[in-house]
Amino acid sequence: xxxxxxxxxxxxxxxxxxxxxxxxxxxxxxxxxxxxxxxxxxxxxxxxxxxxxxxxxxxxxxxxxxxxxxxxxxxxxxxxxxxxxxxxxxxxxxxxxxx
Numbered sequence: 001x002x003x004x005x006x007x008x009x010x011x012x013x014x015x016x017x018x019x020x021x022x023x024x025x026x027x028x029x030x031x032x033x034x035x036x037x038x039x040x041x042x043x044x045x046x047x048x049x050x051x052x053x054x055x056x057x058x059x060x061x062x063x064x065x066x067x068x069x070x071x072x073x074x075x076x077x078x079x080x081x082x083x084x085x086x087x088x089x090x091x092x093x094x095x096x097x098x099x
Contacts, residue, residue, distance in 0.1 A: 001027040002035040015040065015053075015073045022081040026057065026088060034058040040073060053080045062091065 003023055005016060023036045039054040049069045053076040057064040066083040070076035 001033050003038070004035065005038045005040070007040045015077050018074060018077050019053075019055075019081070022077070023055075023057075026084065030059065030088060030092070032059055034060070040077075043069070051076050053077045055080050055084055057084060057088075059091075064088065064091070 001023070003020055005019065019038055023038075026036075027033050035058045037056045037058075039052075039056075041052045041054075043050040043052055049071050051071060051073045052067065052069050053073060054065070054067045064084060064087045066080050066087065068076040068080040068083065070079060
């Protein structure tokens, strides 16, 4: 699986290993995963939860997309990975029902 991380302003280096390790687990869980694109951005304004992490997981048939806004990149990354895990479970359950 190819992992592409696009950083907006200044995502910390501690976020990259966290994202890479979390995304590699998805590849073990579903070997059909082709690639993952991660966008780390800092939103403009004085909103306290201005760190945004978006993950797009490319899977044949249906791409999965999640977004998380938190006050720190690490927290946003963990939240996005949790959301992605829930989507993967839902997708896997739906596929089992159709087969």
